[in-house]
Amino acid sequence: MSKKIIKRQKIIEAAIEVFSKDTFQNSSISEIAQRANVAEGTIYQYFRNKEDLFFSIPVEKTREFCKELELHLQGITGTFNKIRKIIWYYLYFFKTNPEYARTLMLEMRVSKSFVKSKTYNSLRNFTDKVFAIIKEGQEEGIIRKDVNIYIVRQLILGILEHMVTRWLLKGEKYDLMEYYKEASDLVVHGISYSDWLLKSK
Amino acid sequence: MSKKIIKRQKIIEAAIEVFSKDTFQNSSISEIAQRANVAEGTIYQYFRNKEDLFFSIPVEKTREFCKELELHLQGITGTFNKIRKIIWYYLYFFKTNPEYARTLMLEMRVSKSFVKSKTYNSLRNFTDKVFAIIKEGQEEGIIRKDVNIYIVRQLILGILEHMVTRWLLKGEKYDLMEYYKEASDLVVHGISYSDWLLKSK
Amino acid sequence: MSKKIIKRQKIIEAAIEVFSKDTFQNSSISEIAQRANVAEGTIYQYFRNKEDLFFSIPVEKTREFCKELELHLQGITGTFNKIRKIIWYYLYFFKTNPEYARTLMLEMRVSKSFVKSKTYNSLRNFTDKVFAIIKEGQEEGIIRKDVNIYIVRQLILGILEHMVTRWLLKGEKYDLMEYYKEASDLVVHGISYSDWLLKSK
Amino acid sequence: MSKKIIKRQKIIEAAIEVFSKDTFQNSSISEIAQRANVAEGTIYQYFRNKEDLFFSIPVEKTREFCKELELHLQGITGTFNKIRKIIWYYLYFFKTNPEYARTLMLEMRVSKSFVKSKTYNSLRNFTDKVFAIIKEGQEEGIIRKDVNIYIVRQLILGILEHMVTRWLLKGEKYDLMEYYKEASDLVVHGISYSDWLLKSK
DNA sequence: AATGAATGAGAATTCATTCAT
DNA sequence: AATGAATGAATTCTCATTCAT
Numbered sequence: 078m079s080k081k082i083i084k085r086q087k088i089i090e091a092a093i094e095v096f097s098k099d100t101f102q103n104s105s106i107s108e109i110a111q112r113a114n115v116a117e118g119t120i121y122q123y124f125r126n127k128e129d130l131f132f133s134i135p136v137e138k139t140r141e142f143c144k145e146l147e148l149h150l151q152g153i154t155g156t157f158n159k160i161r162k163i164i165w166y167y168l169y170f171f172k173t174n175p176e177y178a179r180t181l182m183l184e185m186r187v188s189k190s191f192v193k194s195k196t197y198n199s200l201r202n203f204t205d206k207v208f209a210i211i212k213e214g215q216e217e218g219i220i221r222k223d224v225n226i227y228i229v230r231q232l233i234l235g236i237l238e239h240m241v242t243r244w245l246l247k248g249e250k251y252d253l254m255e256y257y258k259e260a261s262d263l264v265v266h267g268i269s270y271s272d273w274l275l276k277s278k
Numbered sequence: 279m280s281k282k283i284i285k286r287q288k289i290i291e292a293a294i295e296v297f298s299k300d301t302f303q304n305s306s307i308s309e310i311a312q313r314a315n316v317a318e319g320t321i322y323q324y325f326r327n328k329e330d331l332f333f334s335i336p337v338e339k340t341r342e343f344c345k346e347l348e349l350h351l352q353g354i355t356g357t358f359n360k361i362r363k364i365i366w367y368y369l370y371f372f373k374t375n376p377e378y379a380r381t382l383m384l385e386m387r388v389s390k391s392f393v394k395s396k397t398y399n400s401l402r403n404f405t406d407k408v409f410a411i412i413k414e415g416q417e418e419g420i421i422r423k424d425v426n427i428y429i430v431r432q433l434i435l436g437i438l439e440h441m442v443t444r445w446l447l448k449g450e451k452y453d454l455m456e457y458y459k460e461a462s463d464l465v466v467h468g469i470s471y472s473d474w475l476l477k478s479k
Numbered sequence: 480m481s482k483k484i485i486k487r488q489k490i491i492e493a494a495i496e497v498f499s500k501d502t503f504q505n506s507s508i509s510e511i512a513q514r515a516n517v518a519e520g521t522i523y524q525y526f527r528n529k530e531d532l533f534f535s536i537p538v539e540k541t542r543e544f545c546k547e548l549e550l551h552l553q554g555i556t557g558t559f560n561k562i563r564k565i566i567w568y569y570l571y572f573f574k575t576n577p578e579y580a581r582t583l584m585l586e587m588r589v590s591k592s593f594v595k596s597k598t599y600n601s602l603r604n605f606t607d608k609v610f611a612i613i614k615e616g617q618e619e620g621i622i623r624k625d626v627n628i629y630i631v632r633q634l635i636l637g638i639l640e641h642m643v644t645r646w647l648l649k650g651e652k653y654d655l656m657e658y659y660k661e662a663s664d665l666v667v668h669g670i671s672y673s674d675w676l677l678k679s680k
Numbered sequence: 681m682s683k684k685i686i687k688r689q690k691i692i693e694a695a696i697e698v699f700s701k702d703t704f705q706n707s708s709i710s711e712i713a714q715r716a717n718v719a720e721g722t723i724y725q726y727f728r729n730k731e732d733l734f735f736s737i738p739v740e741k742t743r744e745f746c747k748e749l750e751l752h753l754q755g756i757t758g759t760f761n762k763i764r765k766i767i768w769y770y771l772y773f774f775k776t777n778p779e780y781a782r783t784l785m786l787e788m789r790v791s792k793s794f795v796k797s798k799t800y801n802s803l804r805n806f807t808d809k810v811f812a813i814i815k816e817g818q819e820e821g822i823i824r825k826d827v828n829i830y831i832v833r834q835l836i837l838g839i840l841e842h843m844v845t846r847w848l849l850k851g852e853k854y855d856l857m858e859y860y861k862e863a864s865d866l867v868v869h870g871i872s873y874s875d876w877l878l879k880s881k
Numbered sequence: 882a883a884t885g886a887a888t889g890a891g892a893a894t895t896c897a898t899t900c901a902t
Numbered sequence: 903a904a905t906g907a908a909t910g911a912a913t914t915c916t917c918a919t920t921c922a923t
Contacts, residue, residue: 115887116889118888118890127915184388188384189384225460227457228461235438242387306897311906318898319900319906328896504703507918518884519885520920523920529918529919585790585792589785629859630866634863638834639838640838641842649795661828668869669866670866670869709892
């Protein structure tokens, strides 16, 4: 019984390796099979087709991401501290999972069929978490109430995705976390309550 | 003489239409030829290959984008006003060029070979402009000097790209500019000089 | 002991259902296994391979066909009456066994490997019966003696197979037996003794 | 211009050879390409897909068949003489085109998708001809008027198809035309006007 | 006896690019 | 300059059969 799960996992890991080297289209099932040490046909016992295998990757990885993130947030108080931690962990996770980063950022994130697929929802676990923390901050009076929380989420995810994407496109040659502090500052400053807006109007 | 330029342009416009409907890989030269009313072979008189044609698209479009942006910035004073204008125009441009938006955001922006290509540099015209304005703001004492301008640029481009990408993936069903004001506020607030940071430390 | 026979029969019935929906090649062992509520491997305990299972169908069905035909011929006297009965029963049998009809008429009847197989001989039970009746008719002076009985058999089987095949290909939308009477008349007329041939020569 | 037609014909002739050796499914495009001395891709310039190529065969062949049949019927008077000639030519044509015979009789004639396809109609040219001659015979009082002409057609086509099919399945080892005369006699006798039926009632 | 996971060969089809006209 | 016919490499997926349990 768990033998099937182990083999499935082995195939997914081979798939992450292979898909991260090139496009979905340019990656071949036969190479994945070789890496996983199974016959090509075996892959089709576990996944409906190539796309199904592809989309199964983020399901597994997001589960891992969220579980770890939860641990890292334990014991942290204060909305801004939590947001800083999320930013830190986000960058840390992709720094330590560069292959998955390539697949997620450079392929899935911009794929219409991925957005339409059911697996896309698994990513919601994370964005919902961000939402919850922002709301909490508003209720505590730390984040401006007049701000649109959807836009706040877009600000945070926007800079994070942009940072990771740039890093990947530049060949992962520099340290993704180098500017973590400054990015956090900018984000937190942007969304923090202050009389600035009133003055500027 | 200009006949050649017109035909070249006709091919590029057909290419924008075709590439915007699907992936680079799923788009075919033959369909572009049909739309442009030329033979397949003719395309190879104007472009080295499929990729060359693909990468020629942003060269033309960025030229158009920058030219217009320049006009829109005329007469505007104040760093923040300029940044707000840039954000406005960026969203406006992609709202009115959705086909190009799809090609640029969902394909080129995440393509390693595009980043390596010469044509990628044509996009620098825009990012350099953003740079210049940020620097100007620092010199005028409006933007904090301690902030990393690369990160500032990433904040601005990050949220803009995220907003446009989301809009595209959601099927362009809502108004991309709806939250332009709130997004500008967040960005400007984030990068503006204030004593907030000092206090929070 | 008879448990084995029951399971074997269950598999054959599932096979008739599945094979009748599509080609031999397009039908899968796995679907037959599902319908028969057994594992794929189990089928190979009862049949050597897919073809063996396929060819086992007419063996069973012809046995059924001949047994019933015998009953229907009981008490009938006169060669032509017997032939009319055979035509009637042939059409009746395939009308009431359309799935088997599809498999036999549209697949097996035109398959070289079926003709070569041993199972093909099981069909001889029927054609031999037709032979016997024709010979009987010749001896009784009702059927011309100068006629080639092989050709007579081809006339009878030809029209019957054609009628059933047409009916199947047209989607079994009309009543296969509608023209039974007229077809019988033509056949009987064709083979009956008369001075017509002499006159026409 | 006619170069294209010649190449198309070359492909069809290669297809007849290849398809006649085995099933449609077991025949490969690559072998057809080899025999036609063209690249595999070239076939797809002339035919939409494998099935389209397959179904194009009878269109060409039926045209040839009908053209020649017309010539053979020239100058023949009398319905029965015409029917005898049709039977003769039918057997003659398939005797001299055994490869096409295999494809038409053992595959297409029993294929539902063929019956549904447009190309199926090209066969109507022949069956319509048979119809016309039967009607003519009825009007001339040579063929019984009370007989259903659809059944008459089924009698004729039935025995012909049966004869050819049998011959093919037995490995084309005997002379298909050997019993042409006797088969004609039976058919003509069956459909001819006589008082037999009245007597038998 | 029954199972069902694993196998792996095999084939249609697409399409960027070339080059003779 | 323009054409468009020809090319042929490259890959997903299916499924009968086996065999360890």
